[in-house]
Amino acid sequence: MRKSLLFVMILTLATFGIVFGTTIHVLVWDDVMSQAVQTLIPQFEQTTGINVVFERVPSGNPILTKEAVGVTPTQSSYDLIALDEPFVPKFASAGLILNYNDWPQGNVYKKIDLNSGIILPTVFDAAKFAGNIWGMPINGNLYVWMTNELMLENPTYQKEFKAQYGYDLQVPQNFTQLLDMAKFFHDKGLYGFAPFTLRAEGSTCEAVWMFSSFGTGIIGLENGKYVVTLNKEDAIKAMQYYSQLLQYSPPGANSMGHPERIAAFSSGKVFTMFQWPALIPNSENPNDSMVAGKIAFSVPPAGPAATASVRGCWVLAIPSASKNKAAAAEFAYWWASKDVQQKLASMGMASVREDVLMNPDLIAKYPWYKAMAESMNYAVSRPRFVDYAELSNIVQKYWLAGVTGTMKPEDAVNSMIQEINNLLKTYNG
Incomplete structure (x- = not known):
């Protein structure tokens, strides 16, 4: 047989x-x-x-x-x-x-x-x-949004938030709500958001998330040639918005990577943030996390132009x-x-x-x-380009400069566009 x-x-x-x-x-x-x-x-x-x-x-x-x-x-x-x-x-x-x-x-x-x-x-x-x-x-x-239910379901916070903002405390549905809630919890001695701000690929992902949410890409192909598609006005607004979120984030917000974000959220003091699926179990482990079993998972809040989940x-x-x-x-x-x-x-x-x-x-x-x-x-997606590593490096550099205040957002966006154009010339012949 x-x-x-x-x-x-x-x-x-x-x-x-x-x-x-x-x-x-x-x-x-x-x-x-x-x-x-x-x-x-x-x-x-x-x-x-x-x-x-x-x-x-x-x-x-x-x-x-x-x-x-x-x-x-x-x-x-x-x-x-x-x-x-x-x-x-x-x-x-x-x-x-x-x-x-x-x-x-x-x-x-x-x-x-x-x-x-x-x-x-x-x-x-x-x-x-x-x-x-x-x-x-x-x-x-891809990005999954996480919200701390211990803070979300607190009756005192619900009552005070409704009185101050005129709508219910909830998983943030859009960027206006996200900023309102971030400020509300910061004023309570807590933190509204945990960013990614290390000079690493995670910062490119944050830039793509923000740019997409405000309605702009970074580069594209037109008639067989690469072109910059980054809209200056939208990119500047994206940087300014993220800078506001940083104000309501934990100490050291300008140099946070995955370990710092995980620790901050798992401490129970951060209201909401994105996370990659492979890292979520860190915050669902009851031995290491105050919020294990008390996390609401959802799509990201909608930006002014779109809802975007970086893949x-x-x-x-x-x-x-x-x-x-x-x-x-x-x-x-x-x-x-x-x-x-x-x-x-x-x-x-x-x-x-x-x-x-x-x-x-x-x-x-x-x-x-x-x-x-x-x-x-x-x-x-992140930009589709044959020399992605170098493009990502440029995006990281000026994104972080614009959101952390080492450059004005206007100057950071202009410099990003200029350096990307120089890079594209190499491949457009």
């Missing part, structure tokens, strides 16, 4: 261009999700007959260096690589990765249709560049030079399958599938999943 099943598997794999016993090399970022995926790989190998060498590397420069060295137009050390979504344009424009339209259909695990709604279009956009999709987004990573997905991409494209696609489809995504979600990992995030049993255990699914409708 086992021999018969083995023969059927070999025959089926051969039909789809996969040689039984094929070994694929997969390069991914190293975190709790990739570690969890690795524990499930034996199931994939047993089901498909495909062997997997699964290499985990720290995100940032370590994985980018591996990818830059190991993936060329003519040869590749890997059959599947994980790209942080802002770096999709760099690999796509150089012809290093395969257009999703050209991915094989799959054998045991089927290709996900872009129009099926299983993965929302705003999530698939993480793999988008120049009108095409270049891979499979694999973790539903930060990893994208599985197949190198154009891979000799095992069909087997690599099979592995990507397996990872994105409902069964695997559900197993990962049951361990607290962010899913890309709406049918998993909206599972009532999972929401009962991880209440932020519902907010993630809803926030995906408002997902916005």
Whole structure:
């Protein structure tokens, strides 16, 4: 019987261009999700007959260096690589990765249709560049809004806020309410908001969130050339608004990273802020957090022009030079399958599938999943550019200068536009 099943598997794999016993090399970022995926790989190998060498590397420069060295137009050390979504344009424009339209259909695990709604279009956009999709987004990573229910449900605060502002204290629905509530709690000796202000990628994300909420992008493609799309007036308003939020934030607000934000919110003294899904469990741990079990999760408050939730997905991409494209696609489809995504979600990992995030049993255990699914409708991306690292560096520099007061917002915006234009000239020829 086992021999018969083995023969059927070999025959089926051969039909789809996969040689039984094929070994694929997969390069991914190293975190709790990739570690969890690795524990499930034996199931994939047993089901498909495909062997997997699964290499985990720290995100940032370590994985980018591996990818830059190991993936060329003519040869590749890997059959599947994980790209942080802002770096999709760099690999796509150089012809290093395969257009999703050209991915094989799959054998045991089927290709996900872009129009099926299983993965929302705003999530698939993480793999988008120049009108095409270049891979499979694999973790539903985007801003989720958190509000401290201990402060929100306090009867005294509710009464005093209503008397002062004329409407109910609630999860902030828009930027006017957010600022009102931030000021109200600051006047009580507490803090309304916890920012991200380190010179790091998180500050670029904050800038994108604010700029998008005020109705402006940063760069775009017009007639095949990159152009600055940053509207000066909107960008200045965004900086001025964020500067106001900083006034109602904890001490050290001008140099806060993730550890400081987590500590501040978990102390119970911060009313509201965004968080990435992977970091939310820090504030839901009753051993470390005063607000565990008392957090309201929602979409971000609406800005003057839009509601924006910054997305930060990893994208599985197949190198154009891979000799095992069909087997690599099979592995990507397996990872994105409902069964695997559900197993990962049951361990607290962010899913890309709406049918998993909206599972009532999972929401009962991880209440932020519902907010993630809803926030995906408002997902916005960081700028799509082949030299994203340098562009992000410019945005960080002048965003922080404008919001912390080391430059006037007007001067910071003008300098940002000037330096971005200089960068774009290099790529526009």
